[in-house]
Amino acid sequence: MNIEQLKKIQTETLSKLDKYKAALMICAGTGCVSAGSFTLKDLLEKEIKKRNMENDILVVPTGCNGFCAQGPIMVIQPEGIFYQKVKPEDIPEIIDNLLEGKYVERLLYKDLKTKQAIPKMDDIRFFGKQQLIALRNKGIINPENIEDAIARGAYQALAKVLKTNKEDIIKEIIKSGIRGRGGGGFPTGVKWESALKAAEKKNEEPYVICNADEGDPGAFMDRSIVEADPHTVIEGMAIGALAVGAKEGFVYIRNEYPLALKRLEIAIKQAHEKGLLGKNILDSDFCFDIHIHRGAGAFVCGESSALMASMSGRAGEPRAKYVHNVEVGYRGKPTVLNNVETWANIPVIIDKGAKWFASIGSGDVSENPWNGSSGTKVFSLVGNIVNSGLVEVPMGITLREIIYDIGGGIPNGRKFKAIQTGGPSGGCIPADQLDLPVDFDSLTEAGSMMGSGGMIVMDDKTCMVDVAKYFISFLKDESCGKCTPCREGLISLFEILNRITKGEGKEGDIELMKEIAETMEVASLCALGQTAAYPVLSTIRYFRDEYEAHIKDKKCPAGVCKPLITYSVNDNCTGCTICARNCPVDAISGKVKEKHFINTDKCIKCNVCYEVCKFKAITVE
Amino acid sequence: MQNIDKIIDKWNADSDYVIEMMQDIQDEFKHIPRKALEQVTKKTKVPLARLYHIATFYKSFSLKPRGKFEIQVCTGTACHVKGAALILDAFERELNIQTGETTKDKLFSLEGVRCLGCCSLAPVITIGEDLYGEVKTADIPKLIAKYKGGEK
The missing domain is CATH 3.40.30.10 (Glutaredoxin)
Incomplete structure (x- = not known):
């Protein structure tokens, strides 16, 4: 074709x-x-x-x-x-x-x-309030039909640059200011430039890889992009391959996303049939092919060197990166690894121009991509929020606009407590910082980070010590175990947090955790370990009083940590018996139309009574 | 054995694709039998120890057979703040097994998983291929009964 x-x-x-x-x-x-x-x-x-x-x-x-x-x-x-x-x-x-x-x-x-x-x-x-770039075709095309995508302009950007020389494509990407959407925020064009230079210097054929191993809990941007518009990812990768001189590309996709995987396979097959992948693409000299690798359930494989180890049929353990992947990456060749959302932005940048892209977002990136955050970002807005879902907004929008204008605020008349961004290595941002602009640098300054784009809203029924324990427990399980500071540091942090949530916290625990965190940050091998303590540090920074309530008063103010709470029936009780009928351990007694009573010796704090009660008659303290 | 060979051949016995082979084996047998790993070693020349490393490193592999219905309780962040831990407790209580175990009748296995990517529907669980959103702890006994009923 x-x-x-x-x-x-x-x-x-x-x-x-x-x-x-x-x-x-x-x-x-x-x-x-x-x-x-x-x-x-x-x-x-x-x-x-x-x-x-x-x-x-x-x-x-x-x-x-x-x-x-x-x-x-x-x-x-x-x-x-x-x-x-x-x-x-x-x-x-x-x-x-x-x-x-x-x-x-x-x-x-x-x-x-x-x-x-x-x-x-x-x-x-x-x-x-949304502005769609990466998700421009969501809900408009049938992702399993390439003609639908072509009708909306797919592969036109690739056609546009087929005769452009490599350096000029890269210059355009640098000028757009786009920074990696996977969490690192490294300027994409600069990465491509280094790979091209390394490939030319070593006279080797580089690879391009798409990281679709979206492991951050509470995030599903990449899954949605692949499910909605797989061709934009393929086209982005083809443009990247053209710019660095790669002939082979790979997508590393999570095994937990069967639908996204299926749509990607169909899209690659259809692109082949139309001559948009394979040999002599669009009758040019450019040849490019994409293969798929499925992940097998390991969070650390989102890290670049672990991902490449996994792609080589090994356990996903990161290596020290004195030498970058753009020089020595997959199979020892220069490798460009970008995230799904980054690839999805590339065709639009080529199509509408770097200037247009740079005009969206915050900061002035015309001289240097590090000077701001251009373009849009897709966030998964979830947790205790009314309008939960996927949103794409210009960089620089405030958290308040996202939570209240787009998200519609907090449900069930509860109060906003914190928003967690940046995945397990991110941090929790409290209510007094809601006017913070959302971009790479502002979030880092606030002790969190952009990450891949998960935004979990938490209401006042969320215990921040429990949240910190949750993330540490997650990372403890997902740490590959190769380097000591990460492996042992996480276990120590978990043990301390576990004690605190059981009411066995001691004076000095907070300081001890801070010390462990510092060691992990400087001594761990990869970003997983270096940032693993951030959830603890950010919750201590903003919610220290809650830690102290657990440690000194042996109380969980949010009513979450089981050993520190009790369930009781209050005067709202109408004696409807629904709680007694649903209690799995028969801990609730009382006559019809009379106030009920919970036997705290029997109660296992399973929360069933709280859920089924229609009269707000269950108190958790 | 024939099935195992077929799987290995599908990936051209390429050592870069041993993880993919093991995924197919897991799907086929609901676990990774030692016999299968030995065959993969024979054909791909990847040492058995490395295959065991892979089988125990990645979450999707299991060396023990799993139940007919795999119950996965999502413990991603959104599900966590919406009570996933209580859901997991409820399953443990109702099935009388711990997370990671299989019931004696080999009908159910219970796993906590890290984010199924359906965070807007939190808390989310999957039973076999079916996904359920906005699950309540009080619903669990009914859900289990539904699958037990289908079995009879």
Whole structure:
């Protein structure tokens, strides 16, 4: 295929799509699939066939829409009508209303404050403040159909640079200011430049790798990008390969993401069939191929040298990086490793220009990419938040805007306590820092970091000591065990935190933890160990009083740490007996319509009574 | 044995792909039998010790057979703040096993996993291939009964 043919596919597909009066976009991301979106798709197709309207209404299964908590989601194009929590029995009504130009009122999103129904997706606040670059095709294309992607401009950026020389492509990427979206925040173009130089100096063929081993708990940006638009990742990698002179590329993808893996395999196959991967791409001299490696469940494999060890069929243990991967990487060759989101941005930078990209975000990157954070970032906004989901926003937006304008605030009338960013090695940011701009440098200054983009909102029912213990326990299990400071440091930290949450904390524990943390930071081999103590340090920095309550008063103010809390029934109790009936250990007694009583000797603090009580009659202290 | 050979051949007995071979073996047998590792060693020339290193290093491998229904309780951060630990406790209590174990009737195994990437639906669990979001501790007995019922 040549460039003219690519353009022809684009115009043909567009005119084919134009013939339909409406397109029903069904979200088929992992979240909506679990809520039954494939059944919906089949039923919709059946209903449309029954009405003989196959040529008028098109059903498209798309990638993740992002507003996962409202799934299954359906968006009717071209109007952009947004339906949430759609059920099979709603289908006939949806089509009847569509034909009459009306909406199904009960399926529309209701504004949180005004309670008014909002028919159009763009008018919903969750979507309003977003700016889509990496996720530009989410919910618009069928990720399993390359023609859909081509219709939206896929592979045009690659076609544009096929005759450009390597240095000029790299210059453009440097000028855009883009920094690695996987967490490190290293300027992408600078990385490519070093790899090209090393490859030319050593006269070796470099490799490009896409890191899709999204191990951060509470983060699913990369999964959603691959599920929604795998071709943007492939195209980005092809442009990167062209710029550094690579002929082979690899995607290292998490085994826990079966749907993303399947879509990526389909996309690679289709790109091959169309001559967009393989030999003589778009009738040029450029040859490039992509292979997939599946991860096997090890968090540390997100680290570059561990990832490459895993790709070579070994345990994922990092090595000391006196020599960088851009010089000696996979199979000893210069290697460019970028994260999914970084690759997904590349085609847009080429297409719209570095200047355009640099104008978005914070700081002035025109002279030096280190001077700011350009472009957008995708975040997974989850935890105790009303509008939970995936959001892409310009860098420099404040945490407050993300949490309250997009996220809609904290549910169940509770108070905001902290937001955790940067994955297990990140930190917790408290309420008084909510006006912090979200970019690489500001978050680091606040004692957290950008990381890959997980944002976990915590309300006042979250215990910060427990959160620190959670992360340390996670990292303790995931530490590869190769270097001593990380392996032993994490075990020591865990033991101390475990004691504190059991009410056995001692005077001096906080200082001891700080000391261990310092040693780990300077002496660990890889970033996992160097940053592993950050969750402890940031929670001590902002929530020291909570540690002291555990240590001195033997109390857990948030009511989480089991040994320090008791369950009791308060005067709200109406004697409905639901708690007694659900208690797994028969610890609750009481007569119908009379206040109940919890036997604390029997109570195992499983929280079932708290969950089932409709009258807020269970107190946890 | 034939199946094992087929899996190894699928990856051209390439030593770079032993992890992929072991994943396929795990899917096929629900664990990694020693016999299979010996065959991988024979065909790929990767030492058995290294294969054991891999099998014990990565979370997706198990040297012991797992149950018919694998219950995975997501313990990612979002699920944690929404009570994943209580969910795991509830499964342990109802199934009378510890996390990492399999029930005597070989019907269920219980695992805590690090983030399934469905954080908006937290807390999340998977049973076999089915994913459940916004799970409550009080729902657990019903969920287990559902799979036990299907078995009969």
